Amino acid sequence: MKSNRDWYLQGAHDGLPIAMGYLAVSFTLGIAARNVGLGAFPASLMSITNLTSAGQFAALGLITAGTSYVEMACTQLIINLRYFLMSCALSQKLDPNMHFFHRLLVAYGVTDEIFGISIGSGRMLNPFYAYGAISVAAPSWTLGTFLGVVSGNVLPARVLNALNVALYGMFIAVIVPPARKQKVLAGLVAVSMAASLLFTLLPVVSQISTGMRIIILTVLVAGAGAVLFPVEEAEEKEELHEA
Incomplete structure (x- = not known):
């Protein structure tokens, strides 16, 4: 029987590919954040407290457009509504007697990718498996955002314009494969x-x-x-x- 430590290490191992992907995508997010006037600290704070690429990119667009807080909140609610469904699915794999604190921590890290590996981790989800994945994925997402903002302040304008194209490439990569099927x-x-x-x-x-x-x-x-x-x-x- 696996210990909590074993589950944590397994989650960290499975989360490494996710962390690498997050680093690349959030770097683009950081550049976009810099372009709308956000500094390294507020952009990084947004990333560590809001693990959603679509939500954050949408938020930056809304900040640029000068929308109201109500519109911002409603947009985030709709865009991230799928996480509510994912959390409901994961709750069926948790021990009914699991402490509420563990449920809160697992819920914090529910993203498309972490949800995918958590669902496939076994019949029941050990919270330490999710902690392992979150511990490598969330810092990587935040670090990428930070590096994107900092790099945006020193890189030439031509390079920044080229990197901005990566944002559209990311959306195409997300949409095209399932749309073809x-x-x-x-x-x-x-x-x-x-x-x-x-x-x-x-x-x-x-x-x-x-x-x-x-x-x-x-x-x-x-x-x-x-x-x-x-x-x-x-x-x-x-x-x-x-x-």
């Missing part, structure tokens, strides 16, 4: 792009703030996709197993 998802992506363009060009809706536009489009497109093309339970189990 699922025609419905590809269609929803196309609809989202078209709707976003219309919201930018049409006279009335173009007056809506950027943050509120994101909220409206996310709810409408995601809601329509869920109603018109629901994922069957068997498909959900298969995707969970692959994760």
Whole structure:
């Protein structure tokens, strides 16, 4: 039977590839944070307290647009709503008698990648496995952000412009692989792009703030996709197993 130390080391081992990926992506985040006027400390603080790439990139865009706190909060809630579902799934793998403090710490580190390795770690999830993964992934994410901000202050403008392209590359890398496998998802992506363009060009809706536009489009497109093309339970189990 594995000890808590063994589980921690296993989690740290499995989390190393995640940490390496986080370092690269968060470096781009740091450059983006620097471009909107955030210093190394506030940008790093945002990363260590908010482990969500999509949420943080969206937040930087909203900061640039000068949206209200309410719009910021609503956008973050919608973008990160999937973590609520992931946490519910992980709770089924936790010991019912586990202390509430352990549950809070595990919940802090629920990201797409850590969720994936945690689900596949065994029949029951030992919290120290999650701690191991978090202990290498979260500092790496924060370090990358810090380095991105600092490098953005010393690197030439041409290099920064080239690195900014990495942000779009990251989103393409996230969207294209699943879209190639699922025609419905590809269609929803196309609809989202078209709707976003219309919201930018049409006279009335173009007056809506950027943050509120994101909220409206996310709810409408995601809601329509869920109603018109629901994922069957068997498909959900298969995707969970692959994760």
